[in-house]
Amino acid sequence: MKLQTQVGIVGAGPAGLMLAHLLNLEGIESVVIENRSRDYVQERVRAGVLEQGTVDLMIRTGVGERLLRQGLVHKGIEIRFNGEGHRIDLHALTGGRAITIYGQNEVVKDLTETRIASGKPLFFECEDVHVSGFDAEAPRIDFRHSGEGHQVRCDFIAGCDGFHGVCRPSIATGALTIYERTYPFAWLGVLARVAPSSDELIYANHERGFALHSMRSPQLTRLYLQCTVDEDLSAWPDDRIWDELQRRFETRRGWTLRRGPIEQRGVTPMRSFVAEPMQFGRLFLAGDAAHIVPPTGAKGLNLAIADVLVLSKALAEFYSHGSSDALNGYSSTCLARVWKVQRFSWWMTSMLHRFPDETAFDRRRQTAELEYLTSSRAAAQSLAENYVGLPI
Ligand code: FAD
Numbered sequence: 001m002k003l004q005t006q007v008g009i010v011g012a013g014p015a016g017l018m019l020a021h022l023l024n025l026e027g028i029e030s031v032v033i034e035n036r037s038r039d040y041v042q043e044r045v046r047a048g049v050l051e052q053g054t055v056d057l058m059i060r061t062g063v064g065e066r067l068l069r070q071g072l073v074h075k076g077i078e079i080r081f082n083g084e085g086h087r088i089d090l091h092a093l094t095g096g097r098a099i100t101i102y103g104q105n106e107v108v109k110d111l112t113e114t115r116i117a118s119g120k121p122l123f124f125e126c127e128d129v130h131v132s133g134f135d136a137e138a139p140r141i142d143f144r145h146s147g148e149g150h151q152v153r154c155d156f157i158a159g160c161d162g163f164h165g166v167c168r169p170s171i172a173t174g175a176l177t178i179y180e181r182t183y184p185f186a187w188l189g190v191l192a193r194v195a196p197s198s199d200e201l202i203y204a205n206h207e208r209g210f211a212l213h214s215m216r217s218p219q220l221t222r223l224y225l226q227c228t229v230d231e232d233l234s235a236w237p238d239d240r241i242w243d244e245l246q247r248r249f250e251t252r253r254g255w256t257l258r259r260g261p262i263e264q265r266g267v268t269p270m271r272s273f274v275a276e277p278m279q280f281g282r283l284f285l286a287g288d289a290a291h292i293v294p295p296t297g298a299k300g301l302n303l304a305i306a307d308v309l310v311l312s313k314a315l316a317e318f319y320s321h322g323s324s325d326a327l328n329g330y331s332s333t334c335l336a337r338v339w340k341v342q343r344f345s346w347w348m349t350s351m352l353h354r355f356p357d358e359t360a361f362d363r364r365r366q367t368a369e370l371e372y373l374t375s376s377r378a379a380a381q382s383l384a385e386n387y388v389g390l391p392i
């Protein structure tokens with residue numbers, strides 16, 4: 001089967017689906033190609049913190065109805081260390097901005113439903129996805145669906161296929177510069193059917209390692225604890241997870257973590273990664289396909305949304321005025337913000353985790369950083385403006 005469209009989008013994660021939605025509002029045609037099933041994509045538990053700008057965009061473009069009803073608006077977060085909690089008042093420090101807790105899979109559900117309701121093409125369970133022709137004037141995506149070969153011819157390809165996708169590796173070797181850092185630890189994450197133990201998120205730096213208390217709803221708690229890169233999940237029965245979390249969140253005054261049935265668990269590796277530029281010919285990379293941040297600070301999903309907002313505007317300018325200026329500036333516009341967010345995610349990660357090779361000096365300096373952060377308005381404000389999201 002042969003299809004012709006304006007923009008061929010590879011990947012139906014937050015980046016691909018939001019791009020398809022924004023383009024549709026601009027009257028630009030697209031085809032979305034995803035290799036996983038709809039259920040798989042919608043049930044994948046990942047990020048859960050939406051920046052103010054992501055929330056505003058969803059509401060403004062008509063996909064925020066459920067988010068407005070079910071999202072939990074948080075005006076502060078807690079930083080906990082040395083047995084003491086310290087609140088960072090995001091709202092007061094940013095002139096009234098906040099974050100919203102709403103699972104990435106819920107964002108994906110809302111965007112998938114919107115796409116399907118629009119009647120525009122979205123293919124799940126595609127096999128052998130292959131992109132070509134983007135270095136010339138003939139971008140093309142080939143794939144197999146329900147046993148049949150398909151070909152999409154388009155003006156542009158948007159590579160929204162995540163870190164392990166096919167688009168970035170299809171770019172000629174040598175055309176991209178890769179900047180990368182791996183971290184000597186990972187996160188063990190669990191989703192538990194129990195009411196959150198705190199009204200706000202808690203980021204804890206403890207002798208035994210980092211821990212994070214988050215949530216998905218008034219009945220669902222999301223928790224993470226720092227573990228080794230090759231952690232064996234079978235060595236973590238439920239009681240061990242709860243005992244370890246309880247210890248890492250302990251306070252001098254006493255604090256109890258509510259326990260409940262664990263519904264999902266997984267290990268997330270930590271990496272900082274940027275591929276430059278984010279464009280090659282008529283192929284544009286967006287979201288995790290172009291960059292990865294370590295999860296401390298909750299930026300991955302929000303960065304993906306920021307990229308596709310920039311890309312949709314550039315494509316709209318191309319189709320309405322015939323100007324390629326914004327498309328040519330896509331990579332540098334995005335990267336200026338991407339690197340600021342990389343810095344923030346690296347800084348949060350460095351401040352909150354134990355490093356296997358750290359010296360006594362490093363540990364003292366880390367404590368000083370936390371004490372400065374929680375006692376200086378200037379330092380807290382810097383965290384707050386990054387946490388609620390830098391301007392796009
Ligand atoms: P993705 O969500 O990865 O979407 C890419 C899509 O492309 C996927 O649906 C994939 O199936 C599809 N695809 C891949 N290859 C192909 C192909 N060949 N053909 C067609 N389709 C393809 N961020 C946080 O802020 N906090 C967290 O706690 C957090 N936890 C995470 C846990 C995990 C396990 C992972 C992997 C990421 C996590 N992130 C987290 C990061 C955040 O989820 C990502 O930054 C976000 O998903 C980026 O969106 P995206 O659309 O760019 O990529």
Ligand code: DHB
Pocket residue numbers: 046047048049201212214215222295296297298299
């Ligand atoms: C969540 C994930 C994060 O990486 C983070 O920094 C805060 C919250 C979450 O999944 O809820």
